[in-house]
Amino acid sequence: MSTQPRTDENTEPAWLLVTRREVVSRITDKSFLLGTAFMVVLIAGFIGFSAWQGERTERVTLAATPDAVAMAGAIADSAPEVDDKVEVTVLETDDEAAAETALREDEADAWLHPTDDGWQLTSESSEQDALTAVARAVVRQQVLADNAASAGTSVEALETGSTVTTDFLRGDAERAGVAEAVGFVFVFLFYFAALVFGMQLASSVIEEKQSRIVEIIAAAIPLRHLLAGKVLGNTALAMIQLLVYLAVGLVGLSFTPYKSFVPALSGPTAWFIGFFLAGFVALACLWAVAGSLASRTEDLQATSTPLTMLMLVMFFGGVSLDGRAQVVASFVPPVSAVVMPKRILAGGVEWWEPLLALGLLAVFAAITVWIGERLYRRALLQTGGRVSLRQAWGAAE
Template identity: 80%
Template sequence: MSTQTDQRPTDDRADDRAADRRSDEPAWLLVTRREVVSRITDKSFLIGTVLMVAMIAGFIGFSAWQDGRTDQVTLAVTPDAAAMGQAVVDDGPEVDDQVEVSLTDVDDRAAAERLLTDDEADAWLHPVDGGWQLTTKSSEDDSLTSVVSAVVRQQVLAENAAGTGVTLEQLEAGSTVDTGFLQGDAEKAAVADAVGFVFVFLFYFAALVFGMQLASSVIEEKQSRIVEIIAAAIPLRHLLAGKVLGNTALALIQVLLYAVVGLVGLSFTSYKSYVPDLSGPAAWFIAFFVAGFVALACLWAVAGSLASRTEDLQATSTPLTMLMLVMFFGGLSLDGRAQVVASYVPPVSAVVMPKRILAGGVAWWEPLLALGLLAAFAALTVWAGERLYRRALLQTGGRVTLRQAWSSAE
């Protein structure tokens, strides 16, 4: 008797070995890989990501261009305003160095109005009863108005002070008001507010988009009865874990990409000195994002399992949508003690605590405590969501309520 050798091609044997390795992997890991691969090879997902990156880069580029741009402004002055107009030209750069004013002398009011009408001058400065007036054709130039107002005020105060025998410095002594914060750095307030808005928006956008897609995929599998075949092969908790982890990984990749593009772009603007200070809060935001997203993703999966048709998703996801709106507007509008309290309340803390970290004045233990509470909430949500998901997923007789899903038999 002769022994037959395996004559199959090498590629076939390699495929068999790869299949054997995949069969040894946990089911949840296989589902996670399927979720990630199916999305990153989807053209709409890739196009959406590229467009968002382009929008972020374009906005930052436009902001950098605006910061370095100097406005060329032509100011018409009649003979009785020539001295004040020259003062605006000389002292204006001290008020706003991005506004460059040049003068055009006119003989009278009619000549000034004619220049404005013909767009040969941007504004006309002239004295009126009780002060000065800056006339434009149809719309106000805020930058020019600020410069002219500051210079005119300074010149008039100097003249009034000279008439009373004191200097301008003596006249203005003690009249300035500086701003400051009990906690945090006042100079970073505007940047912190802007970046805080970006954090809140990114969390809301990612949780809504990926959550809806997760719920829709659950409904599609349930409606087509494919989930019954999957349930015969792997435990449903593994299916849920794979879907949640896969979508969390995809959302995290997107958010990290947007954050890197934003920080790199910011380094090319006038705010580049703040980039090192933003790195720490950005890292905290990523940690809070992961914990909060896992909790919400599990809830989105439950919303999908409760529905039997795509049309049912609006009803089953309404409470979750309302929760996300509360998080979004709460993250933007809360301040003071309400903000402090909300920064420890899951899942709102996922967006509120990173904003507090940005503003400064947060003790080292506060983010750790808030993150621990959020992680505990996520664990509780996963536990309850896994039970609801398993008990509702295979029920196809119509929309399932939370009470029915919780109390139904395995």
């Protein structure tokens, strides 16, 4: 008897019915909504904290004994030139004991005093990083000026030819920093979505198989329609969640000191959405296969191990690869789903490279779906224990 669904004008395709069921059941689930809301709050909170940190002026108190007051005053006066986010106030103390007391009683953040071979900053229990950086720069300049005057020359003459600058073949240092941070966010979002929705998809397949509901479904619609509906439904949910996160991130970034980069991030973000879609469809199909190979929930860890390892390779590859290895990986599916968007962020990518990488990823997704569909159909109705890939591939229809 044919299992093809009826296609009269009042009947929707079976895959669309399954897709709608997946979307509606998840999007009305409190845990899904609360999880999404929590991530939105987390992203907004992180961006808000970063913006606050970027605008915050760090005020520090520097204790100084009489033999260090002049140098401490120079540090306080020159601090804004070295770091405009650091404000130094000098606390004059009578002697070393008074300076130590000021540290212990939190009246001062650090104590400046001379040593046999220079100067030392002493703090109560942890180093004051911002103050240390400012003090090092100012003390070096002051000592150089004194030594140059003693030698009958100038600081400029002593430092001639000693300057080291940095440059990038692509972009600049600030853009490179932003690209690295946003690239990590892209990699994390892909990994997070593929793992969370993939596990949910595989678990739902196992539940239907273990309860034998799938046998009733299989009598009504083709299993390929069931697979298509599950993959498309979870893909739609993942895309909705991803778009929410990206929108919150870009809007939040517009309120930070990096707001000038928001227009430049729009293009790479659009590319990331395309790569995410192709890569997620391929992985979602593999997660459905992992669920169909298992007969119990306890089997999922074993059947999903190769897929989990692949996702870890994608994550660490996306985070750590650079140079020639990154260029090569940006064309190798499915790693290209996270590596190519990072390259686009950094700039300097030829126009055809993302198109080629996305085309290869789409071909990979199509092949994965074709293989996964065959494995899914042949393993889903087999009960009595975990099914191996070889058994699923060779099983009768």
